[in-house]
Amino acid sequence: MTETTAVLRPHAEEAFAGELAALAAADDRPRPVNWALSPWAVVTYLMGGTLPDGTRIVPKYVGQRRLVEVAVATLATDRGLLLLGVPGTAKSWVSEHLAAAVSGDSTLLVQGTAGTAEEAIRYGWNYAQLLAHGPSEAALVRSPVMTAMAEGRIARIEELTRIPSDVQDALITVLSEKTLPVPELATEVQATRGFNVIATANNRDRGVNELSSALRRRFNTVVLPLPATVAEEVEIVSRRVADLGASLDLPPVDSAADEIRRVVTVFRELREGATADGRTALKSPSGTLSTAEAISVVTNGLALAAHFGDGLLSPGDVAAGLLGAVVKDPVSDRVAWTEYLEAVVRERDGWGEFYRACREVTA
Numbered sequence: 001m002t003e004t005t006a007v008l009r010p011h012a013e014e015a016f017a018g019e020l021a022a023l024a025a026a027d028d029r030p031r032p033v034n035w036a037l038s039p040w041a042v043v044t045y046l047m048g049g050t051l052p053d054g055t056r057i058v059p060k061y062v063g064q065r066r067l068v069e070v071a072v073a074t075l076a077t078d079r080g081l082l083l084l085g086v087p088g089t090a091k092s093w094v095s096e097h098l099a100a101a102v103s104g105d106s107t108l109l110v111q112g113t114a115g116t117a118e119e120a121i122r123y124g125w126n127y128a129q130l131l132a133h134g135p136s137e138a139a140l141v142r143s144p145v146m147t148a149m150a151e152g153r154i155a156r157i158e159e160l161t162r163i164p165s166d167v168q169d170a171l172i173t174v175l176s177e178k179t180l181p182v183p184e185l186a187t188e189v190q191a192t193r194g195f196n197v198i199a200t201a202n203n204r205d206r207g208v209n210e211l212s213s214a215l216r217r218r219f220n221t222v223v224l225p226l227p228a229t230v231a232e233e234v235e236i237v238s239r240r241v242a243d244l245g246a247s248l249d250l251p252p253v254d255s256a257a258d259e260i261r262r263v264v265t266v267f268r269e270l271r272e273g274a275t276a277d278g279r280t281a282l283k284s285p286s287g288t289l290s291t292a293e294a295i296s297v298v299t300n301g302l303a304l305a306a307h308f309g310d311g312l313l314s315p316g317d318v319a320a321g322l323l324g325a326v327v328k329d330p331v332s333d334r335v336a337w338t339e340y341l342e343a344v345v346r347e348r349d350g351w352g353e354f355y356r357a358c359r360e361v362t363a
């Protein structure tokens with residue numbers, strides 16, 4: 001469990017240090033060179049389980065075990081791992097936990113944006129040092145990727161497809177040659193065993209900076225799907241809201257089960273453009289109604305309930321957040337939302353209070 005410290009969001013390897021240590025102690029399977037755990041133990045860390053000594057490993061990823069096995073097996077090969085999926089499918093979350101379990105370090109991170117420069121993947125210079133003493137080891141500023149190569153760890157690259165293509169190309173040498181030349185010092189940094197790269201990319205970004213085929217070939221792709229069923233999505237939201245709530249001192253989520261199910265149902269129906277029974281076609285709003293957004297709607301609702309209500313999550317506490325998540329485009333999304341409200345929510349048994357709360361914030 002997350003320790004109570006002043007840090008708002010400890011890294012996975014700190015938050016779950018106890019689990020990782022128990023896994024390492026129980027793990028008698030072969031570990032690839034420089035891995036902190038065996039592939040089996042890494043999968044157990046992600047999927048959850050109980051160790052022979054009774055230590056409970058909480059599930060981090062809720063979904064198909066096979067996907068995680070493929071991801072972990074890939075990291076033990078010479079190909080990188082590309083996690084692909086729509087926003088909110090836990091790509092970053094899985095990437096962080098994989099790096100924490102494999103290398104004991106999830107912090108060698110490059111955040112991909114349109115402004116990501118080659119220095120973020122190769123290296124830069126400390127200019128004061130450079131001007132004073134010329135190029136030297138001491139003036140070199142290693143990128144997270146270079147550090148990962150030198151130390152045999154996992155480097156993480158977030159939102160790979162947002163990085164300009166010429167900068168992406170710097171990764172090709174890294175992944176194929178496993179070396180980073182430093183011509184200024186007439187030297188190179190060679191990757192040591194245990195080094196690999198986990199990249200994430202949003203498949204809605206397609207066409208932004210399409211991965212070159214040369215780079216794509218250096219990766220095995222694992223597609224993370226949206227949760228398959230309402231029950232699965234409710235479990236993910238409940239679990240994450242409980243974790244977040246504990247670190248923010250919010251009330252426990254047990255009492256929130258009804259509202260969580262409702263929020264998840266609304267999200268799924270609007271996302272899929274049809275009611276759960278398949279009878280009514282719906283307009284889909286423009287925003288991504290992802291699990292991650294459902295988590296934040298419920299967390300916000302709990303904060304409202306805690307600070308301005310009676311501590312119990314009520315329909316009124318989630319209504320405003322829900323409206324904000326659904327209506328991104330003030331015109332077309334509002335039409336979709338109002339139609340859904342009148343045609344579906346209003347008619348549904350036991351949803352009366354929720355309907356009235358939504359009407360109140362929508363008006």
Ligand SMILES: Nc1ncnc2c1ncn2[C@@H]1O[C@H](COP(=O)(O)OP(=O)(O)O)[C@@H](O)[C@H]1O
Pocket residue numbers: 060061062063085086087088089090091092093094200227236240291292295
């Ligand atoms: N299948 C899942 N299992 C566990 N958590 C999930 C799942 N899907 C979404 N989440 C949660 O959703 C949140 C957002 O995930 P994130 O990794 O930021 O998404 P992405 O990087 O794909 O946009 C995380 O808190 C994560 O715990």
Ligand SMILES: [Mg+2]
Pocket residue numbers: 091092093158200
């Ligand atoms: Mg992400």
